[in-house]
Amino acid sequence: MSTNDWPGILGDFEHLGRPDQPSHQYKEESYEHCTTALESYHHAAHALIYADDDSIKFKFYPARAAIMMQMRCDGYVGFPGGMVDDGENIEAAVNRELREEIGLNLKKYEITKEDHFMSQVSEFKKLCLHFYVKKVTLEEFFEIEMDCLRAPDHGTEVMGALRVPLYTMGDGMRGLPVFLANQFIGNARQQLITALLKLGIMTEDEVIKVLKGTEMFKSSL
Ligand SMILES: O=c1[nH]cnc2c1ncn2[C@@H]1O[C@H](COP(=O)(O)OP(=O)(O)O)[C@@H](O)[C@H]1O
Numbered sequence: 001m002s003t004n005d006w007p008g009i010l011g012d013f014e015h016l017g018r019p020d021q022p023s024h025q026y027k028e029e030s031y032e033h034c035t036t037a038l039e040s041y042h043h044a045a046h047a048l049i050y051a052d053d054d055s056i057k058f059k060f061y062p063a064r065a066a067i068m069m070q071m072r073c074d075g076y077v078g079f080p081g082g083m084v085d086d087g088e089n090i091e092a093a094v095n096r097e098l099r100e101e102i103g104l105n106l107k108k109y110e111i112t113k114e115d116h117f118m119s120q121v122s123e124f125k126k127l128c129l130h131f132y133v134k135k136v137t138l139e140e141f142f143e144i145e146m147d148c149l150r151a152p153d154h155g156t157e158v159m160g161a162l163r164v165p166l167y168t169m170g171d172g173m174r175g176l177p178v179f180l181a182n183q184f185i186g187n188a189r190q191q192l193i194t195a196l197l198k199l200g201i202m203t204e205d206e207v208i209k210v211l212k213g214t215e216m217f218k219s220s221l
Pocket of ligand 1: 081191
């Protein structure tokens with residue numbers, strides 16, 4: 001069987017999109033190092049858009065925050081974003097992709113260098129993944145969600161925006177633990193968990209409990 005099973009125009013990128021193996025570990029590197037010493041690597045940029053949400057879901061679970069991810073055309077869950085074209089500035093690339101994939105109104109919500117959150121490198125793939133985090137109000141978040149359906153890539157590259165459930169239900173699995181058992185593209189799962197911790201949305205103890213719930217769910221299948 002061919003090693004490239006993505007026919008058509010996606011074929012050129014197939015090797016970058018394969019599910020990650022343990023040998024594809026991502027190491028955090030500075031933005032500056034990535035854009036100088038590692039300039040010849042492939043670069044991709046993705047963004048997490050979120051809002052604080054102090055509502056209580058089902059009269060019981062604190063929502064904590066609204067975090068946007070998306071269902072991709074390949075069935076994986078990831079953040080909006082994509083490859084940086086040759087010679088393209090990284091922020092220009094992430095804004096271009098966000099406009100295409102989620103219809104982001106760039107006049108209002110342009111991603112800037114100040115929104116850079118972390119960059120990680122896969123030596124195996126010779127790939128730098130740049131991650132941006134943008135905080136908006138809950139009202140603005142609704143507005144961004146509404147625009148997703150009109151995005152040029154909606155229904156082709158992107159099958160829909162989704163919100164991450166940040167609560168865990170009574171059985172210790174439903175909610176975020178089950179969500180984390182999805183298949184994530186690249187290091188999106190790691191990016192999500194790092195953001196939950198660094199943004200103070202969840203404590204380390206809470207995350208550990210959630211990850212145990214994910215393992216419990218997987219072993220129940
Ligand atoms: O949400 C994400 N977080 C981290 N890496 C991702 C995410 N989505 C895709 N990637 C990785 O980024 C690279 C570009 O993929 P993507 O499908 O976003 O680009 P494209 O839309 O330009 O084709 C691939 O290596 C993929 O594994």
